Every structure is written in C-alpha cells, then in structure tokens.
Amino acid sequence: MPDATGLELLAKELQESEGMGAEAILGTLYFRGHATLEAQPQRIRAVLGRLRERGYRSLMSVHGVDYYPHEPRLGVHYELLDMDKVDRVTVVVRVSTDAPDLDSVTPDGEDGKGWPTADHQEREIYDMFGVAFHGHPDMRRILMPEDYEGHPQRRDFPVGGEPVIFTYNEHESSGVTR
Amino acid sequence: MEIKREPVPRGARPTGQGQGEVEIDSSGLRVNTHDSKELLRGAELLGPTAPASMDGEELERYVHERVLTTTLEKAVSWGRSNSFFPLAFGLACCAMEQFQTAGPRMDIARFGFEAFRASPRQADLIILAGRVSIKMAPIIRRLYDQMLEPKWAISMGACCSSMGVFNNYALVPADKFMPIDVHVPGCPPRPESLMHGILKLRKMVQDDPDAGWRERYGAQGTEEILPGA
Numbered sequence: 001m002p003d004a005t006g007l008e009l010l011a012k013e014l015q016e017s018e019g020m021g022a023e024a025i026l027g028t029l030y031f032r033g034h035a036t037l038e039a040q041p042q043r044i045r046a047v048l049g050r051l052r053e054r055g056y057r058s059l060m061s062v063h064g065v066d067y068y069p070h071e072p073r074l075g076v077h078y079e080l081l082d083m084d085k086v087d088r089v090t091v092v093v094r095v096s097t098d099a100p101d102l103d104s105v106t107p108d109g110e111d112g113k114g115w116p117t118a119d120h121q122e123r124e125i126y127d128m129f130g131v132a133f134h135g136h137p138d139m140r141r142i143l144m145p146e147d148y149e150g151h152p153q154r155r156d157f158p159v160g161g162e163p164v165i166f167t168y169n170e171h172e173s174s175g176v177t178r
Numbered sequence: 179m180e181i182k183r184e185p186v187p188r189g190a191r192p193t194g195q196g197q198g199e200v201e202i203d204s205s206g207l208r209v210n211t212h213d214s215k216e217l218l219r220g221a222e223l224l225g226p227t228a229p230a231s232m233d234g235e236e237l238e239r240y241v242h243e244r245v246l247t248t249t250l251e252k253a254v255s256w257g258r259s260n261s262f263f264p265l266a267f268g269l270a271c272c273a274m275e276q277f278q279t280a281g282p283r284m285d286i287a288r289f290g291f292e293a294f295r296a297s298p299r300q301a302d303l304i305i306l307a308g309r310v311s312i313k314m315a316p317i318i319r320r321l322y323d324q325m326l327e328p329k330w331a332i333s334m335g336a337c338c339s340s341m342g343v344f345n346n347y348a349l350v351p352a353d354k355f356m357p358i359d360v361h362v363p364g365c366p367p368r369p370e371s372l373m374h375g376i377l378k379l380r381k382m383v384q385d386d387p388d389a390g391w392r393e394r395y396g397a398q399g400t401e402e403i404l405p406g407a
Binding site: 143144145148152157158159 | 312313346347348
C-alpha cells in the first residue's frame with residue numbers, strides 16, 4: 001500500500017508519463033491507510049496499463065458505486081494488487097447518469113493488454129448501475145432478466161420489491177387471471 | 179356395542195322405503211341400521227366368512243363390525259393424501275429444513291411422503307423451499323406445469339410467501355405466478371412447521387375443498403404432454 005506521500009508520487013509519475021497529462025489523474029485520496037487515485041474516465045485503459053507496468057498486475061475487483069446526490073453520480077472502482085510487494089491501489093472513475101459511458105478494460109487493444117477478469121464484473125456494473133462499457137465483448141445483463149427495466153442498485157431505484165399479495169387483495173395480483 | 183331401540187328424534191331422516199331406521203346408541207351417536215336387504219348385501223360382501231346361521235340383530239352387528247362403506251372419491255383422496263410424492267427441489271436455506279423433515283427425527287416416511295422424486299412428471303407435490311428470484315419464477319412455473327394432475331404446492335418460508343427479509347427488486351412472491359395450497363411461515367420454518375403444513379395439506383386433500391385458485395391462476399390442464407408419447 002503506498003502511503004500518502006507514495007500515493008502523491010505515484011500520481012505525479014502517472015501524470016508525467018508518456019501520453020498522459022496533468023488531467024489524466026484528477027485527484028488522490030488517502031483514507032484509513034487506503035490509497036485511491038481518481039482517473040479521467042477517457043484515460044482509464046491507459047492508467048490501468050501504466051499501473052500494470054509499475055507492478056500492479058492483478059485486477060482484484062471491479063465494482064460500481066452510486067454517489068447520489070453528488071455529481072457525477074456513478075463511480076467505477078478498479079482494485080489493483082501488486083502480488084510481489086503485496087501492495088494495493090484503487091483507481092476510481094466517475095461518470096454521470098446522463099452519459100454513463102466508459103471504455104471496457106476487458107479486451108486487448110492497440111493501447112495494451114486487457115484484463116479478462118473484468119468481463120463479468122463489468123457486466124454486473126452495467127446490470128446494476130447502467131454504466132455502458134464500450135468495446136466489451138459481451139455487453140449484456142448478467143444477473144437480472146434480459147427484459148428487466150432499470151438498474152436496481154442505483155439509489156433512486158425504489159427499495160421495495162413486489163407488493164405482497166394476501167387473500168384480501170389477491171385480485172390485484174398480476175398472476176391472477178380471473 | 180349394544181344398540182338400544184328408542185323413538186326416532188325429530189328432524190331425522192324419514193323411515194321406511196328401505197332406508198333403515200335412525201337409532202340412538204348408548205353413546206348418543208346416531209346410527210343407521212340397515213334393513214334386511216342391505217344386511218344381506220353386507221353379508222354377501224363378507225363372502226364365505228359370514229356365518230350362514232346368523233340373522234337379525236346378530237347379523238346386523240356382525241356386518242357393522244366388518245363392513246365399511248365409503249365413496250370411491252373419498253377412498254381415492256385418502257390414498258392420494260397419504261402418498262404424496264414431493265419433488266426433490268430446494269431454492270435456498272429453507273431446503274436444509276426441508277431435508278430434515280425426511281431425516282430420522284421428523285421422519286416424513288411415517289406418513290408415506292418419503293418418495294422424493296427427481297422429475298416433476300413423477301411428483302405431485304412441489305415444496306418451494308426458499309426465495310424465488312424473478313429469473314427463477316418462469317422455471318418454477320414450468321416445473322409446476324409439468325407435474326401431472328392431481329398436484330399441490332406448498333410455499334415454505336417467508337421469502338417465498340411474502341419475500342421476507344429479501345423484499346427487493348430481485349424476488350417475486352410465489353403467489354404471483356402459481357397457485358399455492360399451503361403457506362408455511364417462518365424464517366426458515368422448523369421441520370415441525372413444514373410437517374404441520376404438509377399434514378394441513380393432507381387434511382385439505384382428504385376433505386377435497388375446491389378453493390378455486392387453480393382456475394384463477396390459469397393452472398388447469400397445463401401439463402406438457404410430448405407429442406406421440
């Protein structure tokens with residue numbers, strides 16, 4: 001785990017590396033011993049690729065977050081691990097609900113190797129939060145039925161499920177045909 | 179049992195026309211005595227075991243002790259209700275308790291329900307043990323439709339009846355898509371509860387109540403018969 005100083009150095013190194021720029025890393029967060037880099041959404045593949053060269057070769061988890069009511073609302077977290085130094089860093093990108101588009105990190109591309117482990121996890125983020133990953137080999141829902149409407153883990157999604165049908169109101173049930 | 183002859187009470191069935199008389203026995207129960215024709219038929223049913231020398235009250239008592247009359251429907255539902263073939267089918271944690279009912283402590287085999295079938299086509303009771311996700315619901319409905327009549331369904335546990343602690347976007351209560359005969363509450367219900375539910379169902383089958391929910395759910399005549407089978 002880079003410490004607070006190490007995180008700033010890592011951010012600076014990324015910003016100064018080839019093809020990047022100051023805007024590639026939007027910020028850093030060091031909280032309770034955990035280092036987080038906030039990256040520009042368009043540069044996510046490049047940032048992860050550069051970190052892989054730095055030794056963070058395992059993508060342990062990709063997951064979504066809804067930061068409602070803060071904007072941009074949706075976040076995607078990439079948890080990286082350096083297996084040799086047992087060192088972790090988190091990369092966060094934020095996208096808005098109006099244009100929830102990101103480049104998929106799953107496939108190999110001209111800009112470097114992909115992360116095959118992200119395949120199902122990106123599908124889950126698409127399913128639950130509605131972030132569309134461009135270039136993903138199989139961008140479908142993974143948990144909910146394919147004809148399901150809405151993205152249930154967003155915080156403006158209604159909490160309650162189906163209204164419970166008892167004998168007195170069973171005729172309101174969609175299962176009842178009489 | 180000694181039968182005392184007493185006057186016919188008011189409101190009793192009319193006597194005569196070969197209907198037999200209504201009598202009161204010592205315990206206060208009303209007993210229909212048979213007229214001689216019925217007695218003879220009863221003796222015939224008993225076959226060669228009935229002593230030929232008997233007649234009258236002696237024969238009457240003899241027949242009473244040995245012949246039980248019922249309707250075919252009742253006999254059939256008695257048989258059905260004591261030989262459920264449940265579908266071996268578990269959805270979530272309730273299934274663990276469901277297995278227990280087949281174990282030695284509850285011993286579902288006492289009642290003749292121990293033959294858990296692996297195919298819905300051989301089963302006549304489906305126990306929905308656990309939560310039903312909206313992705314699983316069509317599959318369960320299909321399993322239910324594949325079961326041959328007569329068939330029954332038990333919803334086991336809170337999730338399946340009212341979604342319990344998992345009342346969110348992913349689940350659907352079983353009543354939404356198929357007729358449930360008995361709901362067993364609990365989270366999860368203990369094996370005793372499931373047993374109680376199954377025995378309730380047994381009582382329902384024996385009494386044959388037509389609650390009409392099969393029609394309401396469009397769940398009659400839905401068996402899938404393969405062409406040419």
